[in-house]
Amino acid sequence: MKLIFIGPPGAGKGTHAAVISEKLGLPIIGTGNILRESVKAGTELGQKAKGYMDAGQLVPDDLILAMVDERLKAPDCANGYILDGFPRTLPQAEALTAMGITPDYVLDLEVDDSIIVGRLTGRRVCENCGATYHVVNLPPKQEGVCDVCGGKLTVRKDDTEATVRERLSVYHQQTEPIKAYFENMGLVHSFDGSGKVNEVTQALLGLLEGTR
Numbered sequence: 001m002k003l004i005f006i007g008p009p010g011a012g013k014g015t016h017a018a019v020i021s022e023k024l025g026l027p028i029i030g031t032g033n034i035l036r037e038s039v040k041a042g043t044e045l046g047q048k049a050k051g052y053m054d055a056g057q058l059v060p061d062d063l064i065l066a067m068v069d070e071r072l073k074a075p076d077c078a079n080g081y082i083l084d085g086f087p088r089t090l091p092q093a094e095a096l097t098a099m100g101i102t103p104d105y106v107l108d109l110e111v112d113d114s115i116i117v118g119r120l121t122g123r124r125v126c127e128n129c130g131a132t133y134h135v136v137n138l139p140p141k142q143e144g145v146c147d148v149c150g151g152k153l154t155v156r157k158d159d160t161e162a163t164v165r166e167r168l169s170v171y172h173q174q175t176e177p178i179k180a181y182f183e184n185m186g187l188v189h190s191f192d193g194s195g196k197v198n199e200v201t202q203a204l205l206g207l208l209e210g211t212r
């Protein structure tokens with residue numbers, strides 16, 4: 001099964017992708033995570049991407065498409081995957097179609113901008129395994145420590161209020177149009193992403209497991 005999550009930054013794409021990945025045994029292809037790892041490792045891609053990411057801007061399509069094309073060829077993608085954070089522009093969505101890939105479901109998480117700012121500025125991420133938390137909505141058992149691996153929780157560099165507002169503006173201008181693209185293909189299922197994490201997860205699983 002091939003799934004795509006769409007929705008603004010902070011809508012919960014990564015959080016829900018993690019649960020669905022576990023339940024359905026699908027790998028997550030998170031372009032933001034791959035890029036952050038490339039930055040950390042100091043690769044050529046990472047060096048090219050860093051400035052855009054820190055400013056809340058999108059990394060150019062050609063870099064992203066080469067990266068995704070490479071990743072989707074890996075053996076673990078043979079039986080499907082979850083795309084989180086890709087496609088993010090109309091040319092990226094069109095490139096996916098040109099690669100012969102049609103997702104089974106496009107899962108659209110809807111959350112108002114006013115909620116997003118509070119969510120992202122309170123987000124904490126494990127610097128070791130990438131698990132995400134929120135200081136109020138999803139706190140770890142022990143402050144500053146990852147429940148999953150015991151790693152240190154940090155604030156993402158692009159989760160400051162000014163950068164979050166820039167990312168939201170980029171989202172509305174460049175990413176929102178891909179919803180209409182997939183709607184025309186009859187693939188979009190929209191969910192209210194502002195509710196409790198486990199309720200949204202249940203709604204998503206209801207669709208995917210055919211019980212909704």
Ligand code: AMP
Binds near residue numbers: 064
């Ligand atoms: P994310 O973790 O999905 O919020 O992504 C973090 C940052 O990585 C974004 O703000 C962009 O700078 C970059 N990025 C991730 N995915 C893409 C993409 N599909 N196209 C362009 N830039 C991306």
